[in-house]
Structures are given as structure tokens and as C-alpha cells.
Amino acid sequence: MAFEGLSERLQKAFSGLRRKGKVSESDIRDAMREIRLALLEADVNFDVVKTFIKNVRTKALGAEVLESLTPSQQIIKIVNDELVKTMGEAAVPLNKAPHIPTVIMMAGLQGAGKTTTVGKLSKYLMDNDSARPLLIAADVYRPAAIDQLQTIGKQLNVPVFEMGTDVDPVEIVRQGLATAKENKNDYVLIDTAGRLQIDEKLMNELKNIKELAHPNDILLVDDAMTGQAAVDVAKGFNEQLDITGVVLTKLDGDTRGGAALSIRAVTGKPIKFIGQGEKMDALDVFYPDRMANRILGMGDMLTLxxxxxxxxxxxxxxxxxxxxxxxxxxxxxxxxxxxxxxxxxxxxxxxxxxxxxxxxxxxxxxxxxxxxxxxxxxxxxxxxxxxxxxxxxxxxxxxxxxxxxxxxxxxxxxxxxxxxxxxxxxxxxxxxxxxxxxxxxxxxxxxxxxxxxxxxxxxxxxxxxxxxxxxxxxxxxx
CATH class of the missing domain: 1.10.260.30 (Signal recognition particle, SRP54 subunit, M-domain)
Known part of the structure; x- marks a missing residue:
């Protein structure tokens, strides 16, 4: 599970403070050094770590902390509040259109789990919003991408619009949207093409789809296991497409979790969902406060x-x-x-x-x-x-x-x-x-x-x- 290493290192930093009735400036300095190393080892962006430590240190050195009866608890609370602030304060919902259909464009590099996430999100919408989604297969380049989406559609009993691999993706999206309006689907999820890396051809195609579809949400599907690279990918897609949010996948894998702590601070765009597992129901709303509690070992009863x-x-x-x-x-x-x-x-x-x-x-x-x-x-x-x-x-x-x-x-x-x-x-x-x-x-x-x-x-x-x-x-x- 992500954050285990970070959680252990933070607990080690806090244990030294807990043993002291009062804490001095040097105690706080030592704790900040441990927290800084813990965040860097978790692959959190360097600039994000620098700002995080500066904010925590400034608040921790205040008289109300140093002179309080429980300084260690006060510092833990400051760290918790700063974690929540770094990850975005509160959960951010999907943008819903004033009239149907609400259009969600999914983007991302190959291997991030984009097509699977399209299926997970459609199930989430059906379970939580009684939605009738339509999936549009606009990835005509990756072998078996259309077949994979059709298999997911059959599994979830969700219609999939496709025109094969010989049609321009923009035309597929145009006709798919017309079908959705005709059938009164309230959500449309567009599965776009990915690449091994960001390139001009990919971005031009995505921009053309965006211009045609006017999506209410452009969600970047980003692989948490790639660490700092996930932050760079989010930054690149945001600069080109002005994304509205991120779905962070593979957070249950062998990942240090730094991407979750960095993306909001670097791009200014929220993480809206996290994927933890292969099953179609393994998609959760991202709550920064709950994630901060889990990182600090405080549990997460609300998610439970x-x-x-x-x-x-x-x-x-x-x-x-x-x-x-x-x-x-x-x-x-x-x-x-x-x-x-x-x-x-x-x-x-x-x-x-x-x-x-x-x-x-x-x-x-x-x-x-x-x-x-x-x-x-x-x-x-x-x-x-x-x-x-x-x-x-x-x-x-x-x-x-x-x-x-x-x-x-x-x-x-x-x-x-x-x-x-x-x-x-x-x-x-x-x-x-x-x-x-x-x-x-x-x-x-x-x-x-x-x-x-x-x-x-x-x-x-x-x-x-x-x-x-x-x-x-x-x-x-x-």
C-alpha cells in the first residue's frame, strides 16, 4: 500500500517529540529534518517539500506551540493541516453539465490504466448517480483498445460507441456525441489515445477532440507508480489541455505516494479519484483530509x-x-x-x-x-x-x-x-x-x-x- 514508508518515517520523527514534555527549537529543527527526508524519500516534488517544511516550521515555532502542555500533538496537527492543504483541502466533484449529456474526456499516457478507469468511472456514475453512460472508443492506435472497452462495456452492461480503427478519432467522437443525444445518455466518457510519452501529434488530436466535444471535465489518468514522472506528466498535459482534474491509478501498488502529495501543488489541479485495484468498483473519491489521516497513521474510519x-x-x-x-x-x-x-x-x-x-x-x-x-x-x-x-x-x-x-x-x-x-x-x-x-x-x-x-x-x-x-x-x- 502507498505511503507505508512515509508513514513509518513520520511516526519516527513524531516519536522523538512525544517523549518530551516540552520541545525546544532544536527539537523542532531535528523533527523537520526527519520529515523533510521522509517526504523526499517518498518522491515528493522538491519545491513542494521546501514549501511544506517552511510552513510547518514557521507555525511550529510559534509561542502557542512551544509553551503548550502538548507541543508534540500541536505539531502533528500542524503537519496534518499542511498535508491537507498541499493535497487540496477538500474533495472536488465532477463538473456536471446543465443539460445532458455531461461529457468527460479521459486522457493519459499508455499503461496508466486509462481504458480500465473509463469502465470504473462509468460504474461509479451508475452506482452513485443512477447514470446511463455511453463510452466512446476513440483510441484507434493501441492494439485491442477498442476490444478492451467493449469487454468492459459488456461486463457493466454499458453501451460502447465505436467505428473501428480506420476512422479519424475526431469523427468517431462527433458521431458518438450525436448517438448519446439521440439515446438520451446523461454521461459520455471519451476514451482517447495515449502514447508512451507526450508528443505533438497526440496533443493536436486531443486539442481537436476538446474543441469539438467541449468536455465538462478533462481527466488525466496518471500512474502513481511512476513517482516524479507522474507529476511531470500532469504538468505537461495541463499546459497543453488545461485539464480539470486527475485520476491517480495504482495507488495500491509498490508506490511511495509522492505524486499524490505533489500534483495539486505543482499543477493547481485537483486529484478527483484514486484507483486501488483491478476490479471495476476499485475507484474512490479522493479526500485530502482522509489521505492525510492515513499518512499520519490516524486511520480512516470514514472511508471504512x-x-x-x-x-x-x-x-x-x-x-x-x-x-x-x-x-x-x-x-x-x-x-x-x-x-x-x-x-x-x-x-x-x-x-x-x-x-x-x-x-x-x-x-x-x-x-x-x-x-x-x-x-x-x-x-x-x-x-x-x-x-x-x-x-x-x-x-x-x-x-x-x-x-x-x-x-x-x-x-x-x-x-x-x-x-x-x-x-x-x-x-x-x-x-x-x-x-x-x-x-x-x-x-x-x-x-x-x-x-x-x-x-x-x-x-x-x-x-x-x-x-x-x-x-x-x-x-x-x-
Missing amino acids: IDKAQKNYDEKQAMEMAEKIRENSFDFNDFLDQMDQISKMGPLEDIMKMIPGMANNKALANVKMDPKDIAHMKAIVYSMTPQEREDPDLLNPSRRRRLAAGSGRPVVEVNRMIKQFNQSKQMMNQMSKGNMKGLDGLMGGGVSGKLGKMAMNSMVRKQKKNKKRRLKNAKRFHS
Whole structure:
């Protein structure tokens, strides 16, 4: 996940301040040096870092900070506020036309994920605005670009307008817009051509499309994994096309996150969306304040709630709550919850959104292998309908049958059933108001089961490592 390295370095800078009751100017100077190095290592633009540090230092050296009872917290707040300011203060919505269709022109270099993002954005509009979009295939140069867009269109049940690869892209856009007006599509998304780099031919074509379509938004799809190059690309496209916003892709990959912190400051144009994953629903609105919280390890409960609301059916949730209250939660419900949690993303990413979890060293290296969920499902699928509804039927002989049917060891079957029963008991306690706060967040449902599995796995690994170290120590001294 992006920003992990930056977050760790910033926490290191703040830990020195937290240990002091009062901070001096030299303490602040040392902290600023650490923060500066952290930002540069994260590939943040040099001029942006320079301005950022200057602003933070000026505010941190004020009398109200140096003489306050909690100077370290004051400085963290200043850093947080400056991060939000650097990334753009608030989320920026799409520009909506006063009459249909609203035209969105997508631009970007090859490999940034432009065509996939066209599909993601159309799904976002359908889910959040009940939109009826039309996709225009105006990339006639990249092999299979039209086929890819048509495949995405079929997957999402969205119409795609195309005229093949032998027609001028400007003409394709002209006829596509006419089709959208005729069919009363309220959004048009134009998938334009990309290049390996910015060149005159590409820009002239994009300018001609812009002049014809008069788009309400020109969104640059930019690859976060290219670091400083992503900022240069944004600057180049903005100078030529006057873009209205950026969609930053691959933010879940091996990226240091510097582009997210630099683009707004360098171009003056907002990041409107971020892409994190390959699935069509893996597109999120960019909230600078939420991103700042995640960078500083403060969690991101609002995004977690958004994900839960998006992936949880309200009726199902109410039925689940009733079952928990009645203590009738069974393995069928367990399967449903596993599916719902899986849709929200990797467990370790979800846990980091909970305040306090991002900096929890015990959980820092916890990884939940998707195979573990598949194994758990295989065990449940091996049960009879009666066994799923009444787990008390699972005696030793039935458990051996489940192990054979799922291809998992008996000990794993026993462990999963034990964890299921513990979680069921915990959820029943929660429903009676016996658990509050963070325990409630982490204890119930599949998150509790999976978190517990991950923790148990980590503890077993630590014990094994300890035994190995002792063995090696004995061998060394003998």
C-alpha cells in the first residue's frame, strides 16, 4: 500500500517529540529534518517539500506551540493541516453539465490504466448517480483498445460507441456525441489515445477532440507508480489541455505516494479519484483530509464506513443483527459475511483504517492470505445443510469427513469451528451491550475471526522463530 514508508518515517520523527514534555527549537529543527527526508524519500516534488517544511516550521515555532502542555500533538496537527492543504483541502466533484449529456474526456499516457478507469468511472456514475453512460472508443492506435472497452462495456452492461480503427478519432467522437443525444445518455466518457510519452501529434488530436466535444471535465489518468514522472506528466498535459482534474491509478501498488502529495501543488489541479485495484468498483473519491489521516497513521474510519455501506446490503445487515441477537448465527451467515468482507478489500488494509491499528506494531506484519479464506469456505461447503444450520452436530467423525471433503487437515477444521464458536459467543455478548468501542469493532463478525486467525498465525510463527533462535544459540555455545 502507498505511503507505508512515509508513514513509518513520520511516526519516527513524531516519536522523538512525544517523549518530551516540552520541545525546544532544536527539537523542532531535528523533527523537520526527519520529515523533510521522509517526504523526499517518498518522491515528493522538491519545491513542494521546501514549501511544506517552511510552513510547518514557521507555525511550529510559534509561542502557542512551544509553551503548550502538548507541543508534540500541536505539531502533528500542524503537519496534518499542511498535508491537507498541499493535497487540496477538500474533495472536488465532477463538473456536471446543465443539460445532458455531461461529457468527460479521459486522457493519459499508455499503461496508466486509462481504458480500465473509463469502465470504473462509468460504474461509479451508475452506482452513485443512477447514470446511463455511453463510452466512446476513440483510441484507434493501441492494439485491442477498442476490444478492451467493449469487454468492459459488456461486463457493466454499458453501451460502447465505436467505428473501428480506420476512422479519424475526431469523427468517431462527433458521431458518438450525436448517438448519446439521440439515446438520451446523461454521461459520455471519451476514451482517447495515449502514447508512451507526450508528443505533438497526440496533443493536436486531443486539442481537436476538446474543441469539438467541449468536455465538462478533462481527466488525466496518471500512474502513481511512476513517482516524479507522474507529476511531470500532469504538468505537461495541463499546459497543453488545461485539464480539470486527475485520476491517480495504482495507488495500491509498490508506490511511495509522492505524486499524490505533489500534483495539486505543482499543477493547481485537483486529484478527483484514486484507483486501488483491478476490479471495476476499485475507484474512490479522493479526500485530502482522509489521505492525510492515513499518512499520519490516524486511520480512516470514514472511508471504512463508506466501503461497508457500499458492500453491505442493508436488509442483510438487519437480518444478521437479528440472528446475532437471537444467537442463531450459523455457517450460512458465516459464508455471507466472508463474501462481504472480501469485497471490502484485503483485511490488513481494512484494519489500517481503524484509528490506532495503523501504528500497532503487533499487527504491522499481519497478512491474511486469500487462500485461508478459500480454505475456510471449502470446509463450510463440505458440510451438509443441517450441519451448517446446527454446528453442534459436528462431532469428531463428521469433522474427519469435512477434512477429507475439503482437503484440509482435521486440526484446521477443529480450529475453524472453535473460532466460529468463540466469535458467535462474542457477537452475542456485543448484542447485549457487554462490549464497546474498539473491542466491538474488532471482535465481531468475520473481521474478528480473520483477525484472530491472523494473530494466531503470527504467534505460532514467533514461537517457531524463538525455538530456532534458542537451538542456534545452543549450537553456537557447544
